[in-house]
Amino acid sequence: MSTLPVIGEVLKNLKKTNNGFPNYQIDHVVYFKYGYLLFITKEPVPESHDIFKRFAKVFEQTYTRFLDLKKAEAQSDLIKKEKERLEVALSELKATQSQLIQSEKMASLGELTAGIAHEIQNPLNFVNNFSEVSKELLDEMLEEIENGDMEEVKAIMDDVVQNLEKINHHGKRADGIVKGMLQHSRAxxxxxxxxxxxxxxxxxxxxxxxxxxxxxxxxxxxxxxxxxxxxxxxxxxxxxxxxxxxxxxxxxxxxxxxxxxxxxxxxxxxxxxxxxxxxxxxxxxxxxxxxxxxxxxxxxxxxxxxxxxxxxxxxxxxxxxxxxxxxxxxxxxxxxxxxxxxxxxxxxxxxxx
The missing domain is CATH 3.30.565.10 (Histidine kinase-like ATPase, C-terminal domain)
Known part of the structure; x- marks a missing residue:
C-alpha cells in the first residue's frame, strides 16, 4: 500500500474534526520499522526535525519492547499450558510404568510357578513317605509293648524320632520355598x-x-x-x-x-x-x-x-x-x-x- 494516499487520508480526517485544520500542513514524515510518524504544523520549524527523528527512534524502540512483551506473555501462557499438559502426561506415564513393572514381577513369578511346584513336591513326598513309615513303626511298637519286649520298643521309638526329625526338616524346606515365593511377589x-x-x-x-x-x-x-x-x-x-x-x-x-x-x-x-x-x-x-x-x-x-x-x-x-x-x-x-x-x-x- 502506498504511503501518500494514507497520509492524504489522515489530513482529510483532520479537516473533518470540529475545529478543523485549514491552515495546517505536513512538515515532516519519519518512517520506522512498524510505520511512520507525521509532524503537522502551521509553519515549518526546521530546528525541530532532529528532535522529531530522535523521538521517532525512541518510539520505535518502545513499540518494539511493547510487541516483545506481548509475545512473551503469549509464550508464557503457552509454556504454562504445555507444562500442565506434560505434568499430566508424566503422572500417567508413572502410573503406567508402575503397572508394567508389577506385571513384569508377576510374569517372573509365573516363570517360577512350575519350578516352585517341583521344589515343593520333593519335600512333600518325603513328608508323606516318612509319615507312612512312622505309622507302620507305631503299629509295630504297639505289638512289641503287648509282647513286653521293651528293648524293641525303644529301638522302634528311636526310628520314629528320626522320622519325625526328617518330617520337620522337609516341612521347613517347603515352608522356606513358600516364603521365598511370597517375598518374590511383594512390591x-x-x-x-x-x-x-x-x-x-x-x-x-x-x-x-x-x-x-x-x-x-x-x-x-x-x-x-x-x-x-x-x-x-x-x-x-x-x-x-x-x-x-x-x-x-x-x-x-x-x-x-x-x-x-x-x-x-x-x-x-x-x-x-x-x-x-x-x-x-x-x-x-x-x-x-x-x-x-x-x-x-x-x-x-x-x-x-x-x-x-x-x-x-x-x-x-x-x-x-x-x-x-x-x-x-x-x-x-x-x-x-x-x-x-x-x-x-x-x-x-x-x-x-
Whole structure:
C-alpha cells in the first residue's frame, strides 16, 4: 500500500474534526520499522526535525519492547499450558510404568510357578513317605509293648524320632520355598537385610531350570555352580536380587534352548553356570551360558525399556531394564555383560559389601 494516499487520508480526517485544520500542513514524515510518524504544523520549524527523528527512534524502540512483551506473555501462557499438559502426561506415564513393572514381577513369578511346584513336591513326598513309615513303626511298637519286649520298643521309638526329625526338616524346606515365593511377589520398597547369596543363587537356579523343564520336557542342560564358601552374608533386598538372578538365568536357559533348536547340533550340550566370588569390597554373581551370544548392534540396547529380541508374546522387554535399575539404583552396584557371538554370554552382578 502506498504511503501518500494514507497520509492524504489522515489530513482529510483532520479537516473533518470540529475545529478543523485549514491552515495546517505536513512538515515532516519519519518512517520506522512498524510505520511512520507525521509532524503537522502551521509553519515549518526546521530546528525541530532532529528532535522529531530522535523521538521517532525512541518510539520505535518502545513499540518494539511493547510487541516483545506481548509475545512473551503469549509464550508464557503457552509454556504454562504445555507444562500442565506434560505434568499430566508424566503422572500417567508413572502410573503406567508402575503397572508394567508389577506385571513384569508377576510374569517372573509365573516363570517360577512350575519350578516352585517341583521344589515343593520333593519335600512333600518325603513328608508323606516318612509319615507312612512312622505309622507302620507305631503299629509295630504297639505289638512289641503287648509282647513286653521293651528293648524293641525303644529301638522302634528311636526310628520314629528320626522320622519325625526328617518330617520337620522337609516341612521347613517347603515352608522356606513358600516364603521365598511370597517375598518374590511383594512390591519393591522392602528393607535390605543380611542375605546368603550362595543359597539365593542356588535356589533360583533350580527354580528357573525346573520352571523351563515343566514347559518343555525335552529340554535338558548341564548346570554348573561354583560358590565362594568364604562369602559372608550381604546386605541386600533379597527378593529384588532374586528377581535379577531369575531374569538372567531365564535368559540364559532361553539362549541355550534357542541355539539347540535353531542349529539342531547333535553334540551341542546346553550349559548354564552360576558362580559367586568375593572381590575386595564387592561380591560378584556371574550367570554364564554357551548360547549364540548377543550381536554387536543389539548389545547397546539391552538395558533399554521394552527392547527385546524375543518373539511377540514371549518377552516384555522390561526384564533387563528392571534388573539394571535394581542393581545400580537400588543397590549401588554394577551389571556388566561379556558376550561373544556364537560362543555365549556372561552377565556379572557386582554388589558392594
Amino acid at each position: 519393591s520398597g522392602s528393607q535390605k537385610e543380611p542375605t546368603d547369596i550362595n543359597a539365593l543363587a542356588d535356589e533360583y537356579l533350580r527354580l528357573a531350570y525346573h520352571g523351563l523343564r515343566a514347559k518343555d520336557k525335552s529340554f535338558n542342560a548341564t548346570l554348573i555352580t561354583d560358590f565362594d564358601d568364604t562369602l559372608e552374608k550381604v546386605n541386600v533386598i533379597p527378593q529384588d536380587i532374586g528377581r535379577v538372578v531369575l531374569n538372567l538365568l531365564t535368559n540364559a536357559f532361553y539362549a541355550v534352548s534357542e541355539k539347540k533348536n535353531q542349529n539342531n547340533i547333535e553334540d551341542f550340550e546346553p550349559t548354564v553356570s552360576i558362580t559367586t566370588k568375593k572381590d575386595s569390597n564387592k561380591v560378584n554373581i556371574s550367570v554364564k551360558d554357551n548360547g549364540n551370544g548377543i550381536p554387536k548392534h543389539v548389545i547397546e540396547k539391552i538395558y533399554q525399556p521394552f527392547f527385546t529380541t524375543k518373539p511377540t508374546g514371549q518377552g516384555t522387554g522390561l526384564g533387563l531394564s528392571m534388573s539394571y535399575d535394581i542393581v545400580t539404583k537400588g543397590h549401588g552396584g554394577e551389571l556388566k555383560v561379556n558376550t561373544k557371538q556364537g560362543m555365549g554370554t556372561e552377565f556379572i552382578i557386582k554388589l558392594p559389601i
